Amino acid sequence: MLNDTTARQEYEERRKEKTKEDRRQNNGFTQVYQRGWWRLRELMETNRPAARLYMFLAENMDTAGVLVATRETIAEAMEVSVKSVSRYTKALEEAGALVVMRMGPGANAYALNPEEVWKAWEKNKPYAAFHSKTLVGKAENRNVKRRLTHILNGKKPADPEPPLPFDA
Numbered sequence: 082m083l084n085d086t087t088a089r090q091e092y093e094e095r096r097k098e099k100t101k102e103d104r105r106q107n108n109g110f111t112q113v114y115q116r117g118w119w120r121l122r123e124l125m126e127t128n129r130p131a132a133r134l135y136m137f138l139a140e141n142m143d144t145a146g147v148l149v150a151t152r153e154t155i156a157e158a159m160e161v162s163v164k165s166v167s168r169y170t171k172a173l174e175e176a177g178a179l180v181v182m183r184m185g186p187g188a189n190a191y192a193l194n195p196e197e198v199w200k201a202w203e204k205n206k207p208y209a210a211f212h213s214k215t216l217v218g219k220a221e222n223r224n225v226k227r228r229l230t231h232i233l234n235g236k237k238p239a240d241p242e243p244p245l246p247f248d249a
Contacts (some may be wrong), residue, residue, distance in 0.1 A: 092223045117197035120178050134169040136193050139198040146195045
């Protein structure tokens with residue numbers, strides 16, 4: 082009986098330590114950097130549905146900054162049509178906020194720029210889709226390298242204008 086109690090206490094202690102470490106490493110937390118806030122603000126002003134997709138991807142991406150899903154699955158989760166998901170995806174790609182890579186029949190990997198949105202402990206950032214070596218077929222992913230390079234070398238948004246003084 083003593084062994085069961087001791088084993089259970091050790092298990093609970095390990096579980097508490099793991100939970101504490103997970104919290105410290107931001108598990109279950111999404112970080113939005115200044116560039117990400119700029120992106121969201123711009124999207125909210127110019128293309129609100131694309132902003133919804135951006136936020137959906139940020140919320141559901143893994144610790145490598147990627148969400149692998151079909152357009153149908155995303156459409157169902159967002160309660161929009163597949164055609165709408167295609168339009169929103171295209172808008173985000175053209176804005177340099179997203180890279181989509183075909184993973185197989187119907188499935189795509191959606192990668193957001195880790196300098197805008199990140200979901201894991203900083204030490205994992207070098208392994209993000211934007212920074213890792215990824216082998217993709219040329220037929221399905223003709224422009225992936227160009228798009229990734231364009232986004233990573235893209236210009237940083239300008240600093241915000243200071244607020245106007247309040248006129249009394």
